[in-house]
Amino acid sequence: MQNLCPLNLTAEPGNSVTLTCQVITKNQVTVVEWKRPDVDSGYVFFYRSGESDPDKQHPSFKKRVELKDKHLKDGDVSVILKNVTINDTGTYECYMAEKGRSSQLITTVTLTDGGDKDRGHVGLVAGLPVVALLLLIAAVVGFIIYRKHETHSGQISYQRPADEVG
Known part of the structure; x- marks a missing residue:
C-alpha cells in the first residue's frame, strides 16, 4: 500500500x-x-x-x-x-x-x-494592517507637504538690483 x-x-x-x-x-x-x-x-x-x-x-x-x-x-x-x-x-x-x-x-x-462568515473575518483581519499603513503614509506625506509650505512662506526673497551693486 x-x-x-x-x-x-x-x-x-x-x-x-x-x-x-x-x-x-x-x-x-x-x-x-x-x-x-x-x-x-x-x-x-x-x-x-x-x-x-x-x-x-x-x-x-x-x-x-x-x-x-x-x-x-x-x-x-x-x-x-x-x-x-x-x-x-x-x-x-x-x-x-x-x-x-x-x-x-x-x-x-x-x-x-x-462559509462567508470566515471569509469576511479573514478579509477584515488582512485588510486592517493595509488600511493602517495607508493612513500612516498619508500622514507622513501630509506632514512633509506642510513643512515645505511653512518653510517657503516664512522666507522673504530679496535680490539687489544690478545697478545698486557697488
Whole structure:
C-alpha cells in the first residue's frame, strides 16, 4: 500500500465534500475505516466485507457519509460527506486493510469551513494592517507637504538690483 500526502479541503455549510483516499493495490480491499481523532466513539464511516456498517458510525455522521465508489475500483476508498456543518471541520483519517492484512493509516484530510462568515473575518483581519499603513503614509506625506509650505512662506526673497551693486 502507498501512503498519500495529507490533504486540505474547504467546504461551505450545506454542501457535500469528497474526502479523498486512494491507494495503489492489486489486492482486495476488505476494510475501510474513516475516523476523526477528536470524536470519542464511533467511526465517520466503516466498511467491512463488501458493505458499510452504520451501527459503528458516530450518530452525527449517520446517513451523511457514503463511499464514492461502492466497488472500490482502483483502490479508491474516498467517501462523500453530505450536508456539511461547521461541526464537521477537523482532521479525518483514512485507514484501509487488504485481504489478509491489518488496517493501516493511508492519509489524513483536514476539512475547514469555507462559509462567508470566515471569509469576511479573514478579509477584515488582512485588510486592517493595509488600511493602517495607508493612513500612516498619508500622514507622513501630509506632514512633509506642510513643512515645505511653512518653510517657503516664512522666507522673504530679496535680490539687489544690478545697478545698486557697488
